[in-house]
Amino acid sequence: MKLSLGPIQYYWPRGEVLAFYETVAQSPVDIVYLGEAVCSRRHEVRLSDWLDIAAVLREAGKEVVLSTQVLIESGADVTVLHKICANGTYLVEANDIGAVHCLEGKVPFVAGPHLNIYNLPTLQWMAALGLHRWVMPLEMGRDELALLLAGCPAGLPTEVFAYGRMPLAFSARCFTARHCNLPKDDCQFKCIEHPDGLLMRTRESEEFLVLNGIQTQSARVHNLLPELPALRAMGVDVVRISPQSEHTLRIIDLFQDVMQGRTDAALANTELLGLMVEKPCNGYWYGKPGLEQVTELDECGVL
Amino acid sequence: MELVCPAGSLPALKAAVDNGADCVYLGFRDATNARNFAGLNFDEAAIEAGIRYAHDRHRKVFVALNTYPQAAKAELWQRAVDRAAHSGVDAVILADPGMMAYAVKHQPQLRLHLSVQGSATNYEALDFYYQHFGIARAVLPRVLSLTQVAQVIDKTPVEIEVFGFGSLCVMVEGRCALSSYATGEAPNTNGVCSPPKAVRWVETPQGRESRLNGVLIDRYAPGENAGYPTLCKGRFDVGNEKNYYAIEEPTSLNTLSLLPELMKIGVRAIKIEGRQRSPAYVAQVTKVWRAAIDSCRANPQHYNAKPAWFSELDKVAEGQQHTLGAYHRPWK
Numbered sequence: 001m002k003l004s005l006g007p008i009q010y011y012w013p014r015g016e017v018l019a020f021y022e023t024v025a026q027s028p029v030d031i032v033y034l035g036e037a038v039c040s041r042r043h044e045v046r047l048s049d050w051l052d053i054a055a056v057l058r059e060a061g062k063e064v065v066l067s068t069q070v071l072i073e074s075g076a077d078v079t080v081l082h083k084i085c086a087n088g089t090y091l092v093e094a095n096d097i098g099a100v101h102c103l104e105g106k107v108p109f110v111a112g113p114h115l116n117i118y119n120l121p122t123l124q125w126m127a128a129l130g131l132h133r134w135v136m137p138l139e140m141g142r143d144e145l146a147l148l149l150a151g152c153p154a155g156l157p158t159e160v161f162a163y164g165r166m167p168l169a170f171s172a173r174c175f176t177a178r179h180c181n182l183p184k185d186d187c188q189f190k191c192i193e194h195p196d197g198l199l200m201r202t203r204e205s206e207e208f209l210v211l212n213g214i215q216t217q218s219a220r221v222h223n224l225l226p227e228l229p230a231l232r233a234m235g236v237d238v239v240r241i242s243p244q245s246e247h248t249l250r251i252i253d254l255f256q257d258v259m260q261g262r263t264d265a266a267l268a269n270t271e272l273l274g275l276m277v278e279k280p281c282n283g284y285w286y287g288k289p290g291l292e293q294v295t296e297l298d299e300c301g302v303l
Numbered sequence: 304m305e306l307v308c309p310a311g312s313l314p315a316l317k318a319a320v321d322n323g324a325d326c327v328y329l330g331f332r333d334a335t336n337a338r339n340f341a342g343l344n345f346d347e348a349a350i351e352a353g354i355r356y357a358h359d360r361h362r363k364v365f366v367a368l369n370t371y372p373q374a375a376k377a378e379l380w381q382r383a384v385d386r387a388a389h390s391g392v393d394a395v396i397l398a399d400p401g402m403m404a405y406a407v408k409h410q411p412q413l414r415l416h417l418s419v420q421g422s423a424t425n426y427e428a429l430d431f432y433y434q435h436f437g438i439a440r441a442v443l444p445r446v447l448s449l450t451q452v453a454q455v456i457d458k459t460p461v462e463i464e465v466f467g468f469g470s471l472c473v474m475v476e477g478r479c480a481l482s483s484y485a486t487g488e489a490p491n492t493n494g495v496c497s498p499p500k501a502v503r504w505v506e507t508p509q510g511r512e513s514r515l516n517g518v519l520i521d522r523y524a525p526g527e528n529a530g531y532p533t534l535c536k537g538r539f540d541v542g543n544e545k546n547y548y549a550i551e552e553p554t555s556l557n558t559l560s561l562l563p564e565l566m567k568i569g570v571r572a573i574k575i576e577g578r579q580r581s582p583a584y585v586a587q588v589t590k591v592w593r594a595a596i597d598s599c600r601a602n603p604q605h606y607n608a609k610p611a612w613f614s615e616l617d618k619v620a621e622g623q624q625h626t627l628g629a630y631h632r633p634w635k
Contacts, residue, residue: 070478071424071446071475071478072424072425072427072428073424073425073446073447073448073451074451074454075454077425078425078426078427081425081427096422096424096425096428097421097422097423097427097428097431097432098423098424098425098426098427098428098431099427100431101427101428101430101431101434102427104431114478116371116398116399116422116477116491118371118372118373118374118399118491118492119371119372119373119374119377119399119401120374120377120401121372121377121381121401121402121404121405122371122372122399122400122401122402123401124401125400125401125404126400137491138480139480139483139489139491139492140374143375144373144374144375145374147374147375148374166480166484168479168480168481168484169474169475169478169479169480169481169535170474170475170478170479171446171473171474171475171550172445172446172447172448172473172475172629172635173473173550173551173629173634173635174635175549175550178549179541179542179544179549183633183635184632184635185632185635198541198542199541199542200539200540200541200549201539201540201541202518202519202520202537202539202540203519203521203522203538203539203540203545203546204519205540206518206519208518208539209481209484209539211541211549216474216481216535216550218484283487284483287487288487289483289484289485289486289487289516290480290483290484290485290487291484291485291518
């Protein structure tokens, strides 16, 4: 089983992004997804910079994948999409069907988590277009995944989002700009002030969602580290960690240690809980509301 | 320009047809469509009667099969495609590529529309569905500005249908899992958003509370109008800003005033949202939109959306207010 690092969902200053990937190059992660997947207005790191970062990571032995923007609205968005798909060197993660159209039949590509592959006929049909790998939808649970894995075309690797705040929704509206009473077209790039997004609480102060520009995330941190042995046994090939502003390298190490059998999953999880930006959750994995945290005891029915 | 109206029941279908809908869309009574609510939708007998009623009056019927087949029971969705084809509907509205591949192979005569749940917001995505499955029409998500809609129409051979009126999804349809995060059920997987069975109303000393699977969505002061707790339309706290609509107000989309532009850029159909609403709603909204489209078609240069139309529609609108949504850039 391999370890991947998803694209940065937030808007970090250029220097921090560059420094982050310098350390990632030295980390044990196998696959790195790069690029701006959320908002076309973010420009601290441009496509040419991403390609420079990609070269360094590839030199360090990583499989580099360029992620496309999830919501493509303007002609300019399509132009950037074309450039990414025609890069000629690196794999591309298609996060929109438009991206699939630019890649199919030309180069192998990764089907990202937002392509809505929920069933076997669709997975098999997409595989024939030239899939290199596919990522399970966030909402999918282990029982459904098992059914897909049972009929998954031979040799097609499966990736699961295993750690991080989940990107749950995308909009034309920018909720960060709205919070600051700014129009989206003059957002003053307020996202840069929130390296882990902007927490939205219910009126009884429960941490519920996170506003990240046009994206809405779970406040809780989806965490499948304790499930790694089960994921491996099912035949999952890659598990994905989504970057957070601090401790990401340590989180990578913890996952790697458990995957290599160097650390007990329960022990690693205890440390991991202290590194999270918010409480954990894993409900989706058990076919329950995503925000719930199911423990092994619940699973045994011994509450 | 066709007027496409919702029907959650046979009486609603008749109300739509009687009040001037060109097309009516409906769903089967199961998880294959995005308004999978108890007491709603059509069984075989109702579909048959509905199609006869519409076809006798030269109107069309579309069947929405626009959720994503779940792994354990993909056959349910495939059977729904066959049922729709055999019942003689004029088109099916699909979102899932596997379903489209099935339809093309097994029901090649069936006209395919891409559902808004297919999240196609750009011409490359539309081209994909057109080349592989020959889709005749696509419903655009409610995220594009008017200029962006025009740009898409310029570059695609696919007919474009847009939402004209009804409850407003502020998220890209087909890419929103907020409801399943809170309740376990969402549009993609179960055909519901903020499902009624997860809703609880609680009277407290601080006011009336609406909760979704226990999560506090809103709290209303005495005398304040309480709306259905769709989770993106509640009031929340962000930073120092307390108790505000952090994502979206309870409001309806209403594009009556944009009709001349929508016609001019080549929009082929206007969709009215609301299969979960009453026959009275369908009648009211259909009647106003029929009048507006006819008026605009007769004299686009001098078209003026009448104040009476707005007041009629605001009566049935979510939150009793309306917006141009993403068509109008400042909304974003």
